[in-house]
Amino acid sequence: xxxxxxxxxxxxxxxxxxxxxxxxxxxxxxxxxxxxxxxxxxxxxxxxxxxxxxxxxxxxxxxxxxxxxxxxxxxxxxxxxxxxxxxxxxxxxxxxxxxxxxxxxxxxxxxxxxxxxxxxxxxxxxxxxxxxxxxxxxxxxxxxxxxxxxxxxxxxxxxxxxxxxxxxxxxxxxxxxxxxxxxxxxxxxxxxxxxxxxxxxxxxxxxxxxxxxxxxxxxxxxxxxxxxxxxxxxxxxxxxxxxxxxxxxxxxxxxxxxxxxxxxxxxxxxxxxxxxxxxxxxxxxxxxxxxxxxxxxxxxxxxxxxxxxxxxxxxxxxxxxxxxxxxxxxxxxxxx
Ligand SMILES: C[S@@+](CC[C@H](N)C(=O)[O-])C[C@H]1O[C@@H](n2cnc3c(N)ncnc32)[C@H](O)[C@@H]1O
Numbered sequence: 001x002x003x004x005x006x007x008x009x010x011x012x013x014x015x016x017x018x019x020x021x022x023x024x025x026x027x028x029x030x031x032x033x034x035x036x037x038x039x040x041x042x043x044x045x046x047x048x049x050x051x052x053x054x055x056x057x058x059x060x061x062x063x064x065x066x067x068x069x070x071x072x073x074x075x076x077x078x079x080x081x082x083x084x085x086x087x088x089x090x091x092x093x094x095x096x097x098x099x100x101x102x103x104x105x106x107x108x109x110x111x112x113x114x115x116x117x118x119x120x121x122x123x124x125x126x127x128x129x130x131x132x133x134x135x136x137x138x139x140x141x142x143x144x145x146x147x148x149x150x151x152x153x154x155x156x157x158x159x160x161x162x163x164x165x166x167x168x169x170x171x172x173x174x175x176x177x178x179x180x181x182x183x184x185x186x187x188x189x190x191x192x193x194x195x196x197x198x199x200x201x202x203x204x205x206x207x208x209x210x211x212x213x214x215x216x217x218x219x220x221x222x223x224x225x226x227x228x229x230x231x232x233x234x235x236x237x238x239x240x241x242x243x244x245x246x247x248x249x250x251x252x253x254x255x256x257x258x259x260x261x262x263x264x265x266x267x268x269x270x271x272x273x274x275x276x277x278x279x280x281x282x283x284x285x286x287x288x289x290x291x292x293x294x295x296x297x298x299x300x301x302x303x304x305x306x307x308x309x310x311x312x313x314x315x316x317x318x319x320x321x322x323x324x325x326x327x328x329x330x331x332x333x334x335x336x
Contacts, residue, residue: 011071013069021067029068030050031062031069031093032070033071068090070101073086074135077128078126079116097160099156102129102130103130105129116128132152136155166290169268205238209244211230212248215228216260218260228241272304272307
């Protein structure tokens with residue numbers, strides 16, 4: 001009875017779309033899928049999704065997936081041990097990330113009789129309303145993992161720590177509208193002929209070149225060979241990825257790239273500075289893309305850390321910094 005008919009995606013699924021997890025490269029399993037509206041909607045969008053529910057879809061297969069959604073399930077379970085069991089099972093199925101969502105306490109809670117640690121509503125359904133910190137603590141205690149709140153009552157737990165780092169990094173990436181570079185005015189004839197050859201070549205490889213340019217702008221640095229999507233086509237057309245990059249550099253100029261690089265340095269500094277405030281355990285290693293970012297923008301980890309520390313002193317007071325250092329010491333050292 002708690003499973004409502006949905007006329008749109010649930011908040012956790014919307015959050016996944018917002019953060020770019022629904023790009024078709026991840027399989028999703030909806031644990032406690034209710035009437036299955038999220039699964040149906042995702043499948044209609046060409047994504048790989050399936051679900052199971054003890055009441056609505058008990059015969060469906062329970063399977064592991066890159067992303068597991070445990071949406072508004074914990075808060076309808078009366079029994080504490082059953083809550084723990086549902087959470088642990090969903091976590092065991094999550095290969096890369098688990099998304100947990102619960103109803104939060106607010107003034108519009110339906111009235112009902114207190115029952116165990118929740119309420120029995122007038123419709124005869126059980127609801128346990130959590131506070132944001134209450135659900136975070138519950139997840140931490142049961143799974144011994146650090147959940148990341150992404151929206152009210154919606155938290156992510158990453159098994160894939162590289163994905164977690166990338167996610168945290170991208171969260172602080174400023175959002176930019178990407179505009180096409182205005183075309184330049186045509187000048188004298190000989191130059192135009194030369195430019196036409198460049199234009200012809202560009203036309204032939206337009207799609208991979210556009211991808212490469214967009215990626216260069218997004219990273220703020222030259223993408224590494226391993227990061228280039230259309231490596232084969234570009235190598236065929238230009239000899240190598242660096243040569244394709246040089247072609248773009250000559251054609252488009254460096255001004256836009258320089259602006260992108262400086263935005264990216266800002267984003268990275270904010271990311272590293274904010275990391276000092278988190279209680280997160282230090283990562284065993286840095287995600288490869290981040291390693292390249294550090295090398296390209298700061299030279300090495302020490303310089304990145306120094307740069308982030310400088311930023312910290314401009315945004316936080318001494319007491320906050322002291323507390324952050326204490327947290328860092330408790331969890332065994334700072335992020336970098
Ligand atoms: C409020 S509905 C949410 C359904 C769906 N996830 C959504 O967001 O629309 C809660 C669902 O949890 C399911 N449920 C109850 N106990 C469960 C358990 N122990 N394990 C998994 N699902 C459970 C119920 O059958 C119900 O469909």
